[in-house]
Amino acid sequence: MCDKDQLPVISNCASDAPEAALTSRRRRIWELSHTCHCPLVGVGLPLGYLRKLVGKMTGGRVMADDYEVHVGAVTECGTRNRLSEALQKEFERRYAPVLLRFRAAKSGEQVAQLWLAAVANGDVAGAFWAGLTHPRCSPELEEQMCRDLHMIQHQAGACVRADMSKFNQLVEENAGLARELARLQQRSQALLIDKSAELERADVLLMQARAQSIGKDSVIDGLRAELAQLQESIPGLESRTRLAQRLEQMEERERELRMQVAELRQAPARPADAPPAPAAKAEPARSMKMPIRLVDQSVLCVGGRSGNVATYRALIERVGAQFAHHDGGLEDNANMLDSSLAAADLVICQTGCISHSAYWRVKDYCKRTGKRCVFIDNPSISSLARGLQEVSGASEPVALD
Template sequence: MCDKHASTQPCPADTRQSSRRRRVWELSHACHCPLIGVGLPLNGLRKLVEKVTGGRVLHDDYDIHVGTVSECALRTPVAEAVQKELERRYVQHIQRFRAARTAEQVEALWTAAVTAGDVAGAFWAGLTHPRCTVSLEEKMCRDIHMVQHQAGACARADINKFNAVVRDNARLERETTRLQERCNALTQEKQLESERQDALLMSARTALIAKDAEVAQLRAELARLQAAVPELDTRERLAERVAQMELREQSLRAQLAELKTARPAPAPAPAAAAVIEIVPEPVSPAPVRLENRAVLCVGGRSSSIPVYRTMIERVGAQFAHHDGGLEDSSSQLDASLAAADLVICQTGCISHSAYWRVKDHCKRHGKRCVFVDNPSMSSLVRGLQEAATEDHLSE
C-alpha cells in the first residue's frame, strides 16, 4: 500500500488490494484534466482557488484550470482543497459506489452513470474507488472524453437554439409591443366612446325628466281648465251636434237644388233675410227696430260674416265682428264689447275664455247679450228677433 506521506507518485492500480480510496494527487496525471473540468464548475473552481490563495485571482478560466491541474499532481493546499470539495459535492455518488466489491461492479456502475448522463460524480467516485484498475481508469477517461465531445456538440446545438430563441424572443417582444400599443389605443378609443355615450345618456335622461315635468304641468293646467269650465263636455257635445246639423243642412240643400233643377221654380218669395219682421205674438205684434244700434257679433264662420253684415245693416243697425279669440287678439274683445249696444254670441264658434269674458262683461254692464248655439243664418235671425222683442216689451 502506498503511503501518501512517503511518496507523491501514485502506485500501480493493478497491484492495489487496499480498501482505502485514493486521493486526487494519487491519481494519474491524465485523469486530472477531465476530473477538474467535469467535476468542478468554473465559477466554483475560481472561488476555491481564491479561498486557498487568500486573494482575488485575476487569471482567466483557462489559466485557473491549467494551474489547478498542475497543483493536483502533488499534495498541495490547492490539491487538498480540490479533494475536500469533490468529497463534499459528490458524497451520494461515493456512497453508491462503495457497495462495489470488484472492478467489474465499479465498471457496471460507471456504465450506468454514463447511460443516465450523470458522469461528474460517478467519474470521481469510480477513479478513487479501491477496486479501480488501470484499464478501467483508461476506459473511464476515454468515455469522459467522448462525453465531453458530445457535451460540446450539444452545447453548440443549445447555443444555436438559444440564439434562435433570443431572435424569436426579440421578434415576439416587438410584436407584443406593437400589439400592446394597439390595445392601448383601442382601450383609449373605447373609453372616449363610452364617455360620449354616457354624456348622451345623461342628456337624454335630462330631456326625459324635463318632458315629464312639462307633461305633468300640462296635465295640471288641463285639470285647472276643466275645473274652470264645468260644462266643457256639454259644449263639446253641442259642437259635435252642430257639425252634424251642418252636414245635414248641406245634404238637404243639395237635395233641394236637385229638386229645383227637376221642375220649374215658382215665383220667388220675399227673402226672410231682406225684411226681417218679428213673428207677432198672439197679444202684441211688433216690427224689428234696431235703428242706430251697434250690434257686435262674437264668433261665427268667416264665410258667413258678409251675410251677417248685410242682414244687420238692413235693419238699421251698425255691424261689428270679433272672431272670439281664434285669430283676432283677445285684448280687442273688451273694446268691442264696450262699444256695442247688443251682443250676439255664437257659443259654438268661440274659445272658452272669450265665452266667459263676453258673459262676464254683459252681466257687469247690464248689456243685452243673446247666445246662439248654431252659427247658421236662421239662428242669427232668431237672435235679432229676440233682441227686438225684448226692446219692444221694455218700451
C-alpha cells in the first residue's frame, strides 16, 4: 500500500500529532505535496540527466520532448514506483553534503534560517530538497519555500534573458576580435618572414666579411714574415739606413760649403788705396737685425743636419732667443715632439731632413694652435737665415757667423 494514502489519516488523528511532530524520519519524494514535485524536479536535476534516467527506467530511447519528459517525471513522483525511487536515490546522492548541514536543525525555525541563508547565497537546489524532506518542515514552511523558489525562477529567467543578450553581444565581439587577431597574426607572420630573410642576408654578409678579414690577416701575416726574412737576410739594415741618411746629409753639407767657397773666391777684392771704413761703420756687415719680439722667446728647430745644430744654435741665440732642437724622429723620440712644440714660440721646420710623420704632426699642430711656423726646404745655414729674415721682416740679411 502507498504511503501517500496514509497521510490524511495521520494528519486527522489528534493522538498521533505529538509523535509525528517528534519523529526524526525524513520524508520521501512521493510523500511530499504534489505542488512541490514540479519545482523540485525542474530545479534539482539537469534536464539531460532526467532524460537519461527516464530512458533507463523505460528500457528504451525517449522520443518525447523536454516538456513531456518533465511532466511525466513530476506525475510519477506522486506515487512510489521505479522512477520515483530512482529520483529519491539521485537526490540523496547529489545533495548529501547539504543534507548533513540541515541535519543539525532541531526545529522549524532553524530549517527556515538555513533555507534563507541558501537563498541569499544563491544555492537553492540542494537546500530545497533538504528543507522539504526535513522532519521539522511544517506545511507553512513548505509553502513559503515553494513561493520563494517560484520567485527565484522568475528572477532567474529574467537574468537568463539578460545574460543571453550579453552573451550574444560577447559572441559578436569575440568574433570581431577573432578576425582582428587573425589579421594581426598574418601581419606578424609576414613580418617574421621578412625579418628572418633579412637576418639570413645579414648572416651571409657577416660570413663574407669574416672571410675577407681572415684573408687580409693571412696576407698581413705573410707580408710580415716576408719582411722579417728580408730583414734577417740583410744584417745591420737599420744601422745602414741611418748611416746612409748621415752620408747624404754630409754630402749636402759639403756641396753647400763648396758653393760658399766659390762665392767668396768670385767676390771682387777691395783696392789697396781705398780709405778705411769709418769708425762708426766698423760694425760687421753680417749683423742680424731681428725684431724685439724674438728676444727671450723659444725657437724650435725641427729637422736639419746633426752637424749644423751648433751653427743653428749660435744663429738663434745671437738675437737673444732660446734655441731648442728636435731631429724630427730620426734619433730623438717622436713622442717628445708635442711637448717641444708646446714650449716653443716660433717653429722652424726643415722639411728636407724630417720624417713624414713628424712633418704632418708639426703642420697639424701649428694649424690648430695658430703658432708661427716657417717651412724650409733646404737644411742649410743660409736657408735658415733667410727663413728668420722672412719671419722677422728685416731689410738686411741675417748674419751667418
